[in-house]
Amino acid sequence: xxxxxxxxxxxxxxxxxxxxxxxxxxxxxxxxxxxxxxxxxxxxxxxxxxxxxxxxxxxxxxxxxxxxxxxxxxxxxxxxxxxxxxxxxxxxxxxxxxxxxxxxxxxxxxxxxxxxxxxxxxxxxxxxxxxxxxxxxxxxxxxxxxxxxxxxxxxxxxxxxxxxxxxxxxxx
Amino acid sequence: xxxxxxxxxxxxxxxxxxxxxxxxxxxxxxxxxxxxxxxxxxxxxxxxxxxxxxxxxxxxxxxxxxxxxxxxxxxxxxxxxxxxxxxxxxxxxxxxxxxxxxxxxxxxxxxxxxxxxxxxxxxxxxxxxxxxxxxxxxxxxxxxxxx
Numbered sequence: 001x002x003x004x005x006x007x008x009x010x011x012x013x014x015x016x017x018x019x020x021x022x023x024x025x026x027x028x029x030x031x032x033x034x035x036x037x038x039x040x041x042x043x044x045x046x047x048x049x050x051x052x053x054x055x056x057x058x059x060x061x062x063x064x065x066x067x068x069x070x071x072x073x074x075x076x077x078x079x080x081x082x083x084x085x086x087x088x089x090x091x092x093x094x095x096x097x098x099x100x101x102x103x104x105x106x107x108x109x110x111x112x113x114x115x116x117x118x119x120x121x122x123x124x125x126x127x128x129x130x131x132x133x134x135x136x137x138x139x140x141x142x143x144x145x146x147x148x149x150x151x152x153x154x155x156x157x158x159x160x161x162x163x164x165x166x167x168x169x170x171x172x
Numbered sequence: 173x174x175x176x177x178x179x180x181x182x183x184x185x186x187x188x189x190x191x192x193x194x195x196x197x198x199x200x201x202x203x204x205x206x207x208x209x210x211x212x213x214x215x216x217x218x219x220x221x222x223x224x225x226x227x228x229x230x231x232x233x234x235x236x237x238x239x240x241x242x243x244x245x246x247x248x249x250x251x252x253x254x255x256x257x258x259x260x261x262x263x264x265x266x267x268x269x270x271x272x273x274x275x276x277x278x279x280x281x282x283x284x285x286x287x288x289x290x291x292x293x294x295x296x297x298x299x300x301x302x303x304x305x306x307x308x309x310x311x312x313x314x315x316x317x318x319x
Contacts, residue, residue, distance in 0.1 A: 101252065101253050104241075104253055105243055105251055105252075105253060108241070108242070108243060109243075128240065142220075142221070142277045142292065143221070143258065143275045143276060143277055143292075146240070146256065146257060146258035146277055147258055147275065149238075149240060149258075150199075150200055150237070150257060150258045151199050151200040151201040151202075151236075151237070152238075153238065154238075157241070158238075158240055158241070159240060159241040159242050160240045160241070160242040160256065161242060161243075166243070166245065166251060169218070169219055169220030169221075169244055169245070169277065169279060169290070169292075
């Protein structure tokens with residue numbers, strides 16, 4: 001009796017194992033196919049949507065520069081520091097209308113602080129910054145900085161700052 | 173040993189060391205320029221170059237110069253917004269400096285009718301104040317190396 005039962009259990013177990021192994025193979029193959037399809041769809045241009053030459057990998061757009069075959073990450077620019085939410089709020093407010101003097105000073109202060117941390121600017125340096133936090137010019141002297149800026153036209157509005165100080169120049 | 177060349181000697185005006193100076197702002201692209209001639213107070217408490225009233229902004233922008241925003245620390249530790257550009261100090265009283273003049277930061281702020289000459293300009297000279305006699309001297313000078 002006992003001997004008759006044992007082979008049956010072994011058979012059942014083997015069948016289960018076999019069934020499991022067989023079912024894994026097509027699932028893995030389907031997942032692989034799905035992944036390749038999704039990747040292909042994300043990277044490939046979709047004729048129904050005008051991407052203007054921008055390709056997407058997940059949520060981040062990848063910009064392909066024509067002629068050079070160089071990929072530039074448009075969603076994450078290395079020459080613009082991350083700005084704190086308060087600075088973004090003030091920038092949005094500035095787009096709608098003029099800021100109060102205190103608000104403008106606060107904004108410049110926040111931008112200068114972020115830019116000096118992002119670009120690792122040393123204290124005492126005189127810098128010209130855009131209101132998105134990008135550094136336009138850096139100099140060791142205030143006159144040196146102004147000489148570089150004078151007569152030049154910039155597409156963005158610029159302000160000047162002395163890193164590590166709360167004013168470019170001052171009276172006691 | 174120190175060699176000095178006199179630039180000016182003058183008495184205080186209304187208890188303060190004032191000088192008449194000529195400031196020029198040049199657009200390097202077009203070479204158009206404007207001249208500001210007025211009385212300047214020699215201010216050792218101001219660490220910038222030249223300070224003039226904000227209303228001069230219109231004259232400067234007319235020659236195509238873009239003014240840069242920024243802040244200025246004012247008396248009492250408060251801060252204010254100001255505009256600035258590069259200017260040249262060409263003349264102080266009867267003394268003319270070699271062209272294009274002394275390069276300096278020009279700050280446009282406030283509404284005072286007189287301007288200020290700060291430490292960034294004064295660093296070029298030897299300035300002596302005789303308070304009791306209300307008299308001051310400005311000289312260009314250099315130290316001679318010891319032999």
